[in-house]
Amino acid sequence: MKSVAKSRGKSRLACIEEIRMGKKLGVWIMIAVSAVSLLLTLPWLNWIQIVNADALYETLGVTEANLPMLKSAYNVFNVLSFVQYGNAGMIGLFAMIVLILAVVAVYFELALIIKVLRNKKSKKGDLGLYGTAEASMLFQIILIAVTIGFVIFSNSKFGMTGFILSPIVYLLLIFNIAGFAIVKKMQLTERALYHEHGLWKELKKNWVLFLMLVPAFIYFLINNYLPMIGVYYAFTNFNFRDGLWASPFVGLRNFEYLVKADLFRLTRNTVLYNIVFIALGNILPIIFAIFVSQVNIKWFKKTSQTLMFMPYFVSFVILKVIVYNVFEYEYGVINNLITSLGGEKIDFYNTPSYWPLLITIFYIWKNIGYNMVVYLATIMGIDAELYDAAKVDGANIFQQIRYITLPQLKPTFIILLLYALGSIMKGQFELFYQMVGNNGVLYNITDIIDTYVYRIATTQPLNIGLGTAAGLYQSVFGFILIVVVNWLVKRKNPEYALF
């Protein structure tokens, strides 16, 4: 490994040749380290061995029934099964972190090997390759360090030596540290070549910018990133006696229960309502946006837009007041109207079949103004000459809309559609909760994942595990949906991609 600085003084050709050879050797080292790490991390090698098994099981209070499920050695992927059957909830979260790190490390190792095999050059030379190599080795090192920490932590929690680490792990650690050092050095050479610099130099140069990010960092850490660790509760039988981190680990039992009990109904409701919302929530605003754009009387244009945008600004509690007073049995507006016409009163609040329609109507009522503004903005951006030319050619207003306005709205429509499709698992929580509330009669047809989780979070007895499982299912499924939709769009038309 010769750096650029060292090879000064030799002929240029020799210098380049030397860098090339060094690079080749470096790449081979990278591959070797990754491949070996990968082989030694995958589930066939058990990193953690159990000693003093009988005494350990006694300390943990393992039941007779669970004994056959326990093994004498574990790898980083199945150590959670020990947590589950060994009654060791207090090391559950730590074991989960080990598992996640292992998956990340394996992912980067595979990515590196694939990248080297494909041998694609980018604008910045091999910097991308080194980045991946750095990540794979760094995560392998972190994985090993955390696993060592895990064994120490577990033993102190058990109050005895229950776990010991296989010596191969320490060898692997040394191996990866060496690999990491080599990659760092090669990266330095390469960076000098492309005038790039690392985090440290950027920090020194732009420390003001980093300082400006501190509030946002704290906010997103507390509000979004730290709670992600809490998805661990989805795998526990959470109880407040054992506390946040020591509740019994139950594997996938919460999900099994969810699948058996409510999952199908919740998913069906969430997705179907959203499909209707997406369809009507785009078509009606498009129609009204076209209308508003065609109005020539200024005050009329302004007033109608203002009035239709108004419902967006009131809270959902006000929506509840409105819905209640319109559909109430005794003196609601509708029932009053029915009685005065000599008809039979309708008991809306005890008849589920009305509610899909009502919820849809009020969704539109609340959101039509917002989406109308979005489409109106696009219509305003259409070149007026297009319409003038069409008029000269004798196109009537319907033809103008059909052949000019609608095609020009297509990109906005598609982008909104993609956003909406990506969040099809997210329900309109406030709308549903304020309209239906705790009216159990209507649950079957109006319960969405969000209302289900909210009820679990606010009504006794709290079933934290189940609620978290439902939320995690929603998050993961929604995430996969977004990534897949975005990938498909990117392949067809990169302009519409979300990221």
Add this chain to the structure above:
Amino acid sequence: MKIKKGPSTIIFNIICYTLLVIGSIVCVVPFILIISGSFTDNATILLEGYSLLPRDFTLDAYKTIFKAPQDILQAYKMTFYYTILGTALGLMMITLTAYVISRKEFKYRNTISFLIYFTSIFGGGTIPWYLMYASVLGLKGSTIAIWFPALMSPFLVILMRTFMVGSVPDAITESAKIDGAGHVTIFLKIVMPVLGPGLATIGLFLALGYWNDWYRSSMFSTDSSTWELQFYLYDMLNATNALKQMSQNSSIPTSDLPTQAVKLAMAVVATGPVLLVYPFVQKYFVSGITVGAVKG
């Protein structure tokens, strides 16, 4: 160029104006029902239902509310507190963040943008979020748990960045940098002065969110002294429903419950400020949505 109106234009105009009138009426009638109901005598509501104009005009409902105004004034005070504090702090944090991710020379701007965007497509879910504030940070019952969670959002950060990129040309910041201006100077002297519309728009989005929130009170409040206004209203609606069901077979006197008219008056009091301000600030929301829509 004057083109004669053809029959199709006339037909279109008839459809267009009719539907717009109908649409506007549908959107606005519920508000009129509430307002007129709040001025109507409660007995009339129970007997004859609602009407677009109050039939037996009376201010009784409002008198009832302001006879013992401590609770509602407290809710009002807290809502103003959350709204002002949250909007000011949130606006500051969003602007700073947007400035950083709009700097082309900042190496990690794409990484940071992605980390912020990522929170909108994946999350731990409601319950871990709730436990984070309630159990881990021990903020249950504290007012912090009510204003903190809504300070920022990926949508608003990205919207602010779009405003910034649109209103400050690169050339200006570049030349300022050549003249030796640091980031603080550029931010305060060049970016902030032209950011007025952006600040107004995003501040209004934040303020509207705070004003209309009831959810965080329902999650984190332990007693009514920290309630948000909308939650106060929500609680009143729910309490009356529950009590009414109970009183049907017990001896609780229904006369003590807030009457229908009082609930409507309460709704008017809770929404009044928003609807009064709305016509004047509407244009900022429109420009915000437009900027967001154009840039995606």
